[in-house]
Amino acid sequence: MKSKQSKHPVVLKLCAAAVLGLGAGAAFAGVPADQPAAPVARGVAIVEETDRIIVKYKDETAPVVAGADGTVARAAAGALAPLSTARKAIVDRAGQQFGFLLSESHKIATGARIFKLSRKTSLSEAAQVAAELMARDSTVEYAEPDRMMHPLLTPNDSRYTEQWDFYETTGGMRVPAAWDKATGTGIRVAVIDTGYRPHADLNGQIVAGYDFISDTAVSNDGNGRDSDAQDPGDWTAAGECGAGQPASNSSWHGTHVAGTIAALTNNGSGVAGIAYGAKIVPVRVLGKCGGYTSDIADGIIWASGGTVSGVTKIASRAQVINMSLGGSGRCDTTTQNAINSARSRGTVVVVAAGNEAQNASNSNPANCSGVITVAATNRAGGRASYSNYGTIVDVAAPGGDSGTGGGILSTLNAGTKGPGADSYASYMGTSMATPHVAAVVALMLSKNPNLTPDQVETKLKSSARAFPASCSGCGVGIVDASAAVTAATQ
The missing domain is CATH 3.30.70 (Alpha-Beta Plaits)
Structure with a gap:
């Protein structure tokens, strides 16, 4: 567990679910295989305002x-x-x-x-x-x-119809063996992201969430905070997020993350979810051009069972929080206080290391104290080309990579702007690696609900397997779902 905050300058980028800091935001880590890379992808300058x-x-x-x-x-x-x-x-x-x-x-x-x-x-x-x-x-x-927070997106050139990340011996997470022991039943995982779209493969998997976006220009749904966490789309016109920024289609990022965690399994269609017995609590904090740190902090506190003024308290707290967010800069006080608040109620916080191929000590909230920071690996089990790395990274999980077997297939929506039909797509990034780990934590807690956040991190790391390929700065190893569930009761 990290005990110190980074003292690097705060500069956060727009990526598929990341937090911008004294520099600006958070971003998702994935881009559809059948679409061009979004403007927030690695390598595109972000206007930090x-x-x-x-x-x-x-x-x-x-x-x-x-x-x-x-x-x-x-x-x-x-x-x-x-x-x-x-x-x-x-x-x-x-x-x-x-x-x-x-x-x-x-x-x-x-x-x-x-x-x-x-x-x-x-x-x-x-x-x-x-x-x-x-x-x-x-x-x-x-x-x-x-x-402002934004998604951490990286290019993805191919679409894959197989979930190699679950079962392959080399780069996979050994999920099938874990299903013999636990499926996540009774656990709620908060996906702090863009919200969700109703999807046939998520039917019955979503419980009541909340939309914490307070600015209507960001929310894109015509209003501020409310109890509807559905994602209306986060598409933008050219220049809308800053001078020189190109137009982008809606990412439906939160829906993709949710599918990796808890998509329906053994239902004869679509994809499987790692913790398919768990439920998703959608917490919408990212919209057009990203989302504010303050909204994200309130989302963290609310999802973990804390009190937010003017918002009805969550019926049952989420035991796990997934933040597929990332951006450069120190861990700001507001975010750290919110994480501390969540941990005080026993909630495990899992975050993306970031997609800038740099030391994760300069990525927020990866460098916050008390979180499980996740790097991304490719199909060969080595570090994905875009993944951040360094001593603050705890563990790694499949995130996909161009040229080494493709991305991570999950639930999505076909709409380029507003919602369309259900769909599936492959994304790549630490935003995709993070829900793999959050889902394994759900499996562990369904087996032993008395584990504290620190105990979960210790057991997750002690049960990880060695990297089959070069992955310097990726933590102690690739998360092994089966071994982690076993460790939860030892």
Whole structure:
């Protein structure tokens, strides 16, 4: 388990489910085999901008804090009162130093306030505004840009009809042997992503989720936060996500991730899911051009059973969170606090290492403390060409790669913009490797629900198998589904 945050500059890229930081966002890690690479794919420059900052005052806490034992402690009266005149004056002066007007937007579950800037700006300038506010007001605990998250996408040239990643001896995860011991029954896996599309191969596998996107320009569904986590599509026009950015079709990324975890199995059609006895909790945080760090933090807290102001508490917390997100930069305080909150309630957090072929210590949230960071391998069992690597990586799992056997086949939607018919496609990336691991964690917890997040990580790593090909910086080995389930009861 990582115990230290990276001190590298925060620069997050748009990829299929990644978090942008003091640099800008998070992104998915996969692109359809039958479509050209999305503009957020590795190698495309991302415009790192935001129009919000997150401010946490020392005397303000979350309105309600739920303990792991189910007890509830309420914050001091007035902790979430409207901003005082004195504080508002300081906020105004800090913004004026850089030519911004700042308006308070809303509060999030960590107790922090979100302030909207009068225009979009670079992450570095937003960080300067945040630093100016901290310098002027000693009661500010921390202030940071509200970075955008985006999917980590890499090119995929082929579509495959076989799930080599499940059963092949060389590069697979030995899933069939695990099914003799566990199928994930009773476990809920939160997919913090773009939401989901109804799909025949996910029928009955999706339970009530939530749409945490607060900005209607990002949500693309005509409204802000609500209880409908369905994905309306995240397509963009040329230039919509920044000058020079090309148009992109909808990724349906969350649907692809969900299929790897819990697609119907033994139903005579489509693909199989690794933990097909588990249920998916869709948490929508990524839309057009990505998603804000603050929305993602609220999604993490809510999915793990915490309290988010104005949102009905989840009926049954997710025991596992999958974040196929990634981008460069340090682990921001907002994300780390949300992860800490989830872990305090026993939820295991699994995240993608990122798709920039760089040291993962510069990828957020891969470099956050307390998460299981996943690198991607190819069909030969070696490191995928795009996968991040380094000492903070815990384990690896199949993510596919061009020229070495193709990608990861899973559920998708045929719509290029809005929803269309059910479909299947192969994607490649650490976003695809991550749900393999989250699903194995679900298998482990269905066998032994008393495992703590730290125990899950230890057993997952101790049962991993050696790499059959070169995979420097990919963690201790490739996750072995069968051995991990066995280890869960030892």
